[in-house]
Amino acid sequence: MPGKLVRSPFNPLTGNTIMTQTIYSYQQLQYKSIARLKQIYNDIICTVEVLDKRCKDAWINAIAEYQASRVQTVVDTTLDEQATAEAIPPQLITVAINFYHHEVYVGNKLIAYMVYDNDEFVMQPWLVMVNGKEIFRTTTSAKCLRYIQWHYLDGTLNPFDQIELAEVPVVPTIMKISFYEQEAYVGEQLIARISYDYGNYENLYWGVIINAKEIFRDISPARCHSYIKQMYQQGKLP
16 A cells, blocks of 8 residues: 655744655555565655664664654645645644654643554544543544644633743653653652553553652553643643
């Protein structure tokens, strides 16, 4: 199955026009041979290092990570030209945390994050989340971006969005202690811990801990990180 052609007329990080390119889904890459994956790697001018060139998954992960890092340039080509030009306005910036998780900022304000649902047979795997809650689900990350844009501009994405940018603190820094433990800092102050719990709470293995009390639980550390960042900026962390 060929990759999908997508067009992005504007990159909010550089202000440059982006050429049309082929984007391959993770599932599509899994059906490619190593030789074909190497060709795709070269065709897209991938800059992510392949750690084990004999391993098919290593090539897939490198290509997927490279494409995900450019998610802010992806726009659905089924839109007409006017809608495409408006799909990613200059003030919206996406930061790829990993292939499955992207944060969307206006200035230094984290307004929403997009995550991929890995559950089998899910027809709409991309979610928009605000403050740890799912508010929208669709088929592509580009449609998530359009949803975020529209609802941010009309003031319905989150009441917090009405606060002036100058009044919003910078998001906390996440420090990795180990695979099972991370910490969130503001300067030198520890404000929260993110910890793995072996107990199965409907697959919600990761918890946010403040003052030895769990305040939030989700399926991945990245979701917990974004939750902490948003709640801190809104002054809602305990």
